[in-house]
Amino acid sequence: MISTEIYIEDNRLDLLQDISTEFTYTIDDITDFGTKNTSFSKTISLSGTARNNQIFGFVFDIGNANEFDETKANVNYNFNASKSAKCIIYIDKVQIFKGTLRVLEIVVDKETIEYQCSVFGELGGLMNAIGNKKLEDLDFSAYNHVYNTTNITASWDAARGSGYYYPLIDYGNVSTNKVDFQYTTFRPAIYIKEYIDKIFANIDYTYECDFFSTDYFKRLVIPHNQKQLTKTTSDLNNALLTAPQEVLNISFVRFTTVTGSGLVPSSANSKFTYTGAASFNLKFDYNFTGTSTMGTFSILKNGVTVYSEFFSDDFFISGTFEILMIQNDYIQFRFANDADNKADNPVTINDGDVSFNAISLIPVALSIGDSLLMNDCIPKGIFQRDLFLSICKMFNLYVYDDRYQENNIIIKPYIDFYDVNSSNANDWSNKIDRSKPLSIKPMSEMNARYYNFKFKEDSDFYNDNYKKKYSESYGDSIFDTSFDFSKNTETVDVIFAPSVLFKAIGTDKVYPAIYKKSNANSAEDSMDSIIRIMQVKKIASVASWSIKNLSATLLTLTSYGYAGHLDDPANPQNDVNFGAPKEVFYSSDNFTSNNVFNVFHSTYMSEITDKNSKLLTCSALLNTIDIFNLDFSKYIWIDGVLFRLNKVEGYNPMEYNTTKISLLKVIETTY
Numbered sequence: 001m002i003s004t005e006i007y008i009e010d011n012r013l014d015l016l017q018d019i020s021t022e023f024t025y026t027i028d029d030i031t032d033f034g035t036k037n038t039s040f041s042k043t044i045s046l047s048g049t050a051r052n053n054q055i056f057g058f059v060f061d062i063g064n065a066n067e068f069d070e071t072k073a074n075v076n077y078n079f080n081a082s083k084s085a086k087c088i089i090y091i092d093k094v095q096i097f098k099g100t101l102r103v104l105e106i107v108v109d110k111e112t113i114e115y116q117c118s119v120f121g122e123l124g125g126l127m128n129a130i131g132n133k134k135l136e137d138l139d140f141s142a143y144n145h146v147y148n149t150t151n152i153t154a155s156w157d158a159a160r161g162s163g164y165y166y167p168l169i170d171y172g173n174v175s176t177n178k179v180d181f182q183y184t185t186f187r188p189a190i191y192i193k194e195y196i197d198k199i200f201a202n203i204d205y206t207y208e209c210d211f212f213s214t215d216y217f218k219r220l221v222i223p224h225n226q227k228q229l230t231k232t233t234s235d236l237n238n239a240l241l242t243a244p245q246e247v248l249n250i251s252f253v254r255f256t257t258v259t260g261s262g263l264v265p266s267s268a269n270s271k272f273t274y275t276g277a278a279s280f281n282l283k284f285d286y287n288f289t290g291t292s293t294m295g296t297f298s299i300l301k302n303g304v305t306v307y308s309e310f311f312s313d314d315f316f317i318s319g320t321f322e323i324l325m326i327q328n329d330y331i332q333f334r335f336a337n338d339a340d341n342k343a344d345n346p347v348t349i350n351d352g353d354v355s356f357n358a359i360s361l362i363p364v365a366l367s368i369g370d371s372l373l374m375n376d377c378i379p380k381g382i383f384q385r386d387l388f389l390s391i392c393k394m395f396n397l398y399v400y401d402d403r404y405q406e407n408n409i410i411i412k413p414y415i416d417f418y419d420v421n422s423s424n425a426n427d428w429s430n431k432i433d434r435s436k437p438l439s440i441k442p443m444s445e446m447n448a449r450y451y452n453f454k455f456k457e458d459s460d461f462y463n464d465n466y467k468k469k470y471s472e473s474y475g476d477s478i479f480d481t482s483f484d485f486s487k488n489t490e491t492v493d494v495i496f497a498p499s500v501l502f503k504a505i506g507t508d509k510v511y512p513a514i515y516k517k518s519n520a521n522s523a524e525d526s527m528d529s530i531i532r533i534m535q536v537k538k539i540a541s542v543a544s545w546s547i548k549n550l551s552a553t554l555l556t557l558t559s560y561g562y563a564g565h566l567d568d569p570a571n572p573q574n575d576v577n578f579g580a581p582k583e584v585f586y587s588s589d590n591f592t593s594n595n596v597f598n599v600f601h602s603t604y605m606s607e608i609t610d611k612n613s614k615l616l617t618c619s620a621l622l623n624t625i626d627i628f629n630l631d632f633s634k635y636i637w638i639d640g641v642l643f644r645l646n647k648v649e650g651y652n653p654m655e656y657n658t659t660k661i662s663l664l665k666v667i668e669t670t671y
Contacts, residue, residue, distance in 0.1 A: 004654070005090040006046075008101055009075040014049040019089075022650040023097055025121075027400050027632040028414075038399075039121035041097065043104065048113025055079070060106045060113050084128035086204075086407065087119050091653045094624040098401055100125030122205075122401030122409045127385050129203040135382045138198045140190065140374035147372040149547055149555040152186045156538040156561040161218030164188040164374065165536050167563030169223055170502065172515025172524035178504035180546040183368050183554060187224035188377050189563060192391065192533065193217060199384050208402070209411035211395070216567075216574065219535045223512075223563060225379050227528045230363035232376055236262030237272065241288075241352040247295070248342050253288075253333040253352060262364035263331070263356055272356070273330040281359040282325045286333065288317045288352035293345040296336040302329055310338075322359070368549055379531045382495065390494040394533075394576075396600040400632065414604050417633050420669050422642055425635035431626075432638060433619040433658040443613035443664075444481070448488035451479040451605065453578040453597050455498040458530045461517045462500035462585060470582050474498040475565060477579025477597040481609045492601075497530035498577060501564045503586030508542050509560055510569035510586050533576055534563040566592065574599065603671045607644075607664070614665045616643060619658035622651060635666060642666040 004018045025039045046052055048060060057079030058064050072078045074085040084100035097119055105116040120128075143163050145151050152166040166186045170178075174185035193212055200207055211217055239255040255269040263272040274282070288297065297317050298308040307321060323331075333354070339345035366372060392399060398417050402408040419425075432438070454476040457467060466474045475498035502513040512534070516525045540559040547555045566572040569588065575595040584591070607613060616638070627648075636643045643663035651659045 003092045005093075006044075007088045007090075008055055008085050009073040011055050011075055013046060013055060014051045016047050016049075018654045019044050020652065020654050022652050023627075023648075024650060025627070025630055025648040026646070027398055028646065038123035039097070039099065040124065041119045044117045044119065046115040046117055048106075048115060052115065053113065056081075056103065056115060059103065060108055060115075084120070084125055086125065089119065091624045094628050095403065096624055096627045096651075096653055098122070098403060098406075100128055102128075122407075123399045125407075126203075126205055126399070126409060127389075129205055130199065130385045130388070133199075133202070133384045134380075135195065135384060135387065136375070136378045136380055137384070138195070138202070138378065140194075140198070140378065143188075143374045145372055145374075147366055147368060147370050149183070149368075152183075152547070153555070153557070153561075155188075156559070160215065160536070161191050161193040161213075163194065164190055164377075165221055165563070166561050167221070167223055167534065167536060168509065168511045168560045169563065170511055170513045170515065172513075172526045178507050179509075179543070180548050180553075182548050182550070184229065184365075186547070186561075187229045188372070188374065189221035189223035189534070189536070190374070190378070191218065192220040192222060192387075195222065195384075195387060196391070199388060204407055206405075206408045207411055208408065209397075211397070211411065211413050211416070219537070219567065220576065221534055221536055221563060222379060222531055223534060224377055225529045225531050227526045229366045230376060231261075231366045231370060231373060232361050232363055233262075234358045234361050236260055236282075236356040236358060236364060237265070237354075238356070239265070239269065239272070239352075239354045241349060244290075244351075245349045247335045247337050247347040247349065250334065250336045253335065253349065255352070255354075259367075260356070261367050261370075262358065262362070264365075271330050271332050273328065274325045275327065276363060277327055278362060279324060279326040280362045281322055282331070282356060283320065283322045283359055284331070284354055284356045285320050286318065286352070286354045288315070288333075288335075288349055290315055290347065290349040290351075292337070292347040293339040295338050295347045298334045298336070300332045300334060303332075368554065382531060386495050390496065393492055394494050394496075394596060394600075396604060398632075403628070412633075413600055415600060418644065418669070419634055422635055422666075422669055425637050425642060427637040428620060429638050429640075431620040431622065433621060436619045436658065439615075439617040441615045441617070443608050443615060444483045444485065444611070447481055447483060447486060447609055448490040449481055449483050449486040450489040451481070452489055452491045452493075453477040453479070453601065454491060454493050455496055455578070456493065456530050458497035459516065460500075460514045460527060460529060461521075462502065462513055463498060466500065466581070466583065474500050474581050475577030475579060475595075477577075477595070479597070479601075479605055479609075483609075495531065496533045499532045499534055499565055500581075501566065501569060501584065501586055503569075509539075509545070510564065511560075511562065512564055513585075534565065535567045535574075535576055536561065536563045537568055538562070539568075539570075606671060607667055610667045612665070613667060615646070616663045616665065618661060618663075620661050621658050622648065622661075624653055627651060627653070635669075636663055638663070642669075 002015050006013045021044050022042045059081050068080045074083050081103045087101035089097040099119050099121040101119050107114045155166045174182045237260040239258045242256045252270040258265040258269050291314050294312040298305045337347045396414040397411050399411050455473045499512040503510045514529050516527050539562045546553045565577045567574050572592040575592050577595050578597045632645050636645050646662040646664050649660045
């Protein structure tokens with residue numbers, strides 16, 4: 001009688017015999033530092049019966065092709081071998097594995113068809129479900145809003161964890177005195193919890209994580225990381241001349257007002273420069289009226305005439321012109337007085353207007369009062385899986401499957417994972433096979449000398465200076481085990497760059513500074529930056545300051561929307577840097593040691609690097625009930641010594657045999 005049952009997307013597969021393969025169960029492989037592991041199996045062979053062929057969509061047929069709908073179950077006519085399918089395996093009605101199945105190979109030998117498959121735990125299934133989707137594939141359009149000071153300041157008081165927040169971040173060239181700031185420095189940051197929730201909302205998975213609902217986590221944001229806050233449009237600037245302009249010789253048109261964005265007008269509104277990166281075809285309609293004896297109207301690109309026409313007497317000049325624009329190209333409109341006696345016969349431009357447009361949609365600078373599309377503000381090119389895994393690595397999160405609820409994963413920080421009550425531990429002393437060797441290896445023989453917890457490097461001025469001075473990134477942490485016999489370095493790195501906090505002399509606002517410097521460090525240059533992770537808080541009772549639109553004051557305030565690696569720059573209680581920086585760029589009477597390493601990693605590192613820490617590898621007789629009840633959060637007693645279960649390796653449910661297990665000796669249940 002066959003005791004094995006395998007279900008693919010709730011469809012039971014035909015089995016001609018019980019499977020004979022090995023399963024490995026793990027949540028954190030102590031020998032593979034810095035990675036997040038999942039359970040898996042060796043190859044499972046499944047016969048190509050009529051039912052199995054149908055379930056696998058007749059994928060063995062090399063001429064077969066089918067439409068794939070990712071919203072439907074990956075089975076039958078909708079089967080896609082490049083996608084995972086949910087899988088549950090039972091032995092004698094006891095669930096021994098839950099995760100996803102992957103078809104590795106189909107072997108066709110004459111009339112025989114065989115599917116070579118493997119299964120992976122929920123973390124592997126989750127990563128497959130997320131696939132290669134990027135952050136910009138998520139939809140934040142529900143948070144579209146008008147870009148104005150009302151919405152900027154309202155975000156400082158809004159509930160944390162959902163929506164957007166406008167932090168004060170100095171992106172360079174946005175303040176002359178570091179007291180008042182141009183509105184362009186305020187760009188929407190999106191909460192990390194919002195990203196996590198949307199990632200899961202778009203796949204067939206749910207999660208449970210108390211940590212994600214804490215005030216600490218709900219304060220975390222990813223700020224805008226592009227050189228400029230933009231909108232995607234084809235409608236660019238409009239320029240109006242409403243005050244008459246007299247031309248005695250040659251003069252460029254100096255427009256009275258310029259609205260819109262896309263081209264940057266000069267201070268005299270006489271030159272329109274494109275500062276974007278992508279080339280595009282610029283189309284503009286122009287109209288000018290005035291009086292003269294005779295003259296010439298010209299359109300210039302980069303100072304070179306690209307169009308001209310002669311006029312006389314009362315003139316009306318109107319037309320449409322199209323031209324290719326690349327970065328730093330500029331357009332001007334010029335009138336020349338061609339009269340013999342120019343002083344007595346001036347050209348007078350009474351009025352004029354020019355409307356600039358792009359032939360296709362392009363990103364242009366967002367102006368105050370514009371409609372802001374949140375999807376335009378998402379960091380580009382970042383894979384969703386990389387964000388999720390970086391969060392897991394940064395906060396030392398364990399991700400494991402819920403054995404009772406389908407496609408539900410449970411996420412806990414290491415510091416909350418283990419049951420501190422050792423009386424709930426399982427005693428496996430009688431399960432150990434004493435006839436086989438027990439390997440007891442000091443962790444000093446397993447570990448590296450140094451453990452480097454590091455951020456990604458970025459090239460902004462303060463990060464670059466810090467790296468040059470200290471040969472490490474701002475906020476990195478290096479843990480030295482002091483082991484004599486190892487010189488290796490293990491690294492935990494994340495996709496985020498650190499954010500240096502700055503306060504100008506004589507001011508009282510602390511904020512990140514993300515820009516480069518040029519011209520002997522006298523000029524600030526905005527830049528595209530690597531994504532950052534920051535905490536947010538509204539800071540009250542600062543000296544009066546203003547949000548400006550050039551010289552005009554939009555709003556005067558005595559509070560601001562802070563964001564940075566500290567929760568509060570004046571009285572910090574926690575820090576999302578791995579370690580304390582060796583230098584800070586603002587004065588502070590105190591600093592916190594509650595950084596990410598100390599809070600989320602130090603306990604783990606103390607456990608695996610203690611002089612008494614040992615890894616026990618032995619063989620144990622485990623049955624299907626043991627596997628079903630496998631709980632890595634419960635301690636294991638062996639001969640009166642307490643251990644953490646690290647890995648169950650090569651369990652074969654069809655053989656009455658022992659299984660290799662590895663366990664880490666518990667030094668302290670609480671630290």
